[in-house]
Amino acid sequence: MIRVVLPQHLRTLAHVGGEVAVEVSGAVTQRSILDALENSYPMLRGTIRDHVTQQRRAFLRFFACGEDWSHEPPDAPLPKEITSGKEPFLIVGAIAGG
Amino acid sequence: MSKVRVLVGTKKGAFILSADGKRDKWDISGPHFAGWEIYHMKGSPVDPNRLYASQTSGWFGQIIQRSDDGGKTWHQPGAPEGKSAAAGGRPPAGVSNMFAYDSSDSTGKPLTTHQWYDGTQHPWEFKRVWHLEPSLTESDTVYAGIEDAALFRSTDGGQSWKELPGLRGSDTGPRWQPGAGGMCLHTIILDPSNPRRMYIAISAAGAFRTDDGGASWKPINRGLNSQFLPNPTAEVGHCVHHVAMHPSRPNTLFMQKHWDVMRSDDAGDNWREVSGNLPTDFGFVIDVHAHEPETVFVVPIKSDSEHFPLDGKLRVYRSRSGGNEWEPLSKGLPQSNCYVNVLRDAMAVDSLDSCGVYFGTTGGQVYASPDAGNNWSPIVHDLPSVLSVEVQTLP
Numbered sequence: 001m002i003r004v005v006l007p008q009h010l011r012t013l014a015h016v017g018g019e020v021a022v023e024v025s026g027a028v029t030q031r032s033i034l035d036a037l038e039n040s041y042p043m044l045r046g047t048i049r050d051h052v053t054q055q056r057r058a059f060l061r062f063f064a065c066g067e068d069w070s071h072e073p074p075d076a077p078l079p080k081e082i083t084s085g086k087e088p089f090l091i092v093g094a095i096a097g098g
Numbered sequence: 099m100s101k102v103r104v105l106v107g108t109k110k111g112a113f114i115l116s117a118d119g120k121r122d123k124w125d126i127s128g129p130h131f132a133g134w135e136i137y138h139m140k141g142s143p144v145d146p147n148r149l150y151a152s153q154t155s156g157w158f159g160q161i162i163q164r165s166d167d168g169g170k171t172w173h174q175p176g177a178p179e180g181k182s183a184a185a186g187g188r189p190p191a192g193v194s195n196m197f198a199y200d201s202s203d204s205t206g207k208p209l210t211t212h213q214w215y216d217g218t219q220h221p222w223e224f225k226r227v228w229h230l231e232p233s234l235t236e237s238d239t240v241y242a243g244i245e246d247a248a249l250f251r252s253t254d255g256g257q258s259w260k261e262l263p264g265l266r267g268s269d270t271g272p273r274w275q276p277g278a279g280g281m282c283l284h285t286i287i288l289d290p291s292n293p294r295r296m297y298i299a300i301s302a303a304g305a306f307r308t309d310d311g312g313a314s315w316k317p318i319n320r321g322l323n324s325q326f327l328p329n330p331t332a333e334v335g336h337c338v339h340h341v342a343m344h345p346s347r348p349n350t351l352f353m354q355k356h357w358d359v360m361r362s363d364d365a366g367d368n369w370r371e372v373s374g375n376l377p378t379d380f381g382f383v384i385d386v387h388a389h390e391p392e393t394v395f396v397v398p399i400k401s402d403s404e405h406f407p408l409d410g411k412l413r414v415y416r417s418r419s420g421g422n423e424w425e426p427l428s429k430g431l432p433q434s435n436c437y438v439n440v441l442r443d444a445m446a447v448d449s450l451d452s453c454g455v456y457f458g459t460t461g462g463q464v465y466a467s468p469d470a471g472n473n474w475s476p477i478v479h480d481l482p483s484v485l486s487v488e489v490q491t492l493p
Contacts, residue, residue, distance in 0.1 A: 008133075051196045
């Protein structure tokens with residue numbers, strides 16, 4: 001299982017607390033994780049990626065193993081620590097407050 | 099005894115204020131959707147317990163929420179009510195926040211650009227839902243006015259949305275431009291006497307009307323005069339802030355424009371100014387008394403560059419003559435050092451025998467008058483900045 005950490009507002013929206021775990025078949029990438037996440041929690045569709053363009057929303061960033069993956073290709077394989085579930089895939093707000 | 103339910107959208111959540119017909123003791127519930135901007139909430143005239151809410155965020159985009167129990171519980175249409183999506187092992191069937199502009203061949207036009215602030219053309223980009231208008235006859239049908247300006251309709255209780263492309267596809271679309279608050283479709287008025295007629299208003303394009311259920315639209319801006327435009331009487335480009343109608347007189351419309359309070363008695367075909375003796379005719383809100391179609395309320399704001407009341411005195415102005423002659427109403431409202439604004443969707447009236455009037459401010463106050471504006475008192479005074487106020491009158 002892949003571990004995913006959501007921003008607080010999206011946890012509320014999805015009625016989950018803390019981390020969520022999703023099953024990804026095939027290569028573990030940003031796209032496959034987000035596809036699995038949205039399949040399990042359809043209310044999150046459009047909140048992380050734009051519905052139409054599928055682009056990451058401007059004020060969100062993706063981190064894996066301490067590295068910023070926000071600008072990496074969505075189909076690039078993620079580190080094995082993510083694949084194995086040792087480390088979570090982080091979805092975080094790019095700016096605070098407001 | 100009758101009751102009222104006031105639906106308040108703020109910059110940091112939604113609040114529901116309830117009282118009996120006396121309107122002197124209030125129950126406050128909220129914040130619902132804490133931390134999110136709630137641009138608008140409105141109840142279905144068919145089923146008052148059916149509420150729709152526009153929940154939006156610069157981080158996470160647009161969400162549509164629905165309540166089927168008068169605001170006690172909420173859910174995204176298509177998701178299991180109040181439960182985790184994965185509950186029972188069955189994910190919900192749909193999502194409620196997909197507003198995709200129509201780009202089908204049937205529109206016959208490439209709906210790709212509108213005018214940008216600098217006069218260049220700019221792609222249409224969905225940003226948020228400003229206004230939700232439930233149908234007068236079907237509780238599962240609701241209209242959404244969005245930014246960048248377009249009109250959408252759901253016929254399944256808010257689960258899926260489809261654009262009415264005839265509005266944006268009218269030949270004036272490329273000449274629409276955003277106002278300072280964005281290019282928003284903020285006003286939707288359904289004609290109770292004619293289900294095929296609707297009015298909408300856009301900042302800064304103007305007012306439009308359909309007479310065929312939304313298939314085609316025409317600008318209804320003749321008589322408007324906007325000095326910021328190269329052609330002040332142009333067919334489109336006017337910054338209409340809000341429009342109101344009394345249900346018994348669907349051909350009479352009242353408009354608060356950027357500057358000027360206007361009136362039409364022919365369904366918007368022609369407008370005339372009724373600002374009269376107002377101390378300033380800039381403002382955002384306008385509404386009509388529930389039982390007196392010639393009684394109109396506005397809140398004058400100093401100017402387009404100073405969005406607060408004149409002289410720090412918060413005053414509602416009432417005309418009992420359909421405009422031109424206005425009287426200030428200030429009893430119970432702050433008359434010194436008040437520098438709040440009252441935004442375009444933040445005034446509403448109830449339909450009790452003694453008409454109640456309500457408005458919310460950017461300072462977080464929601465004021466109520468149980469006697470058509472003669473006396474005011476705050477229901478709450480420390481909410482987040484108020485974006486919208488709607489009222490339901492309940493049996």
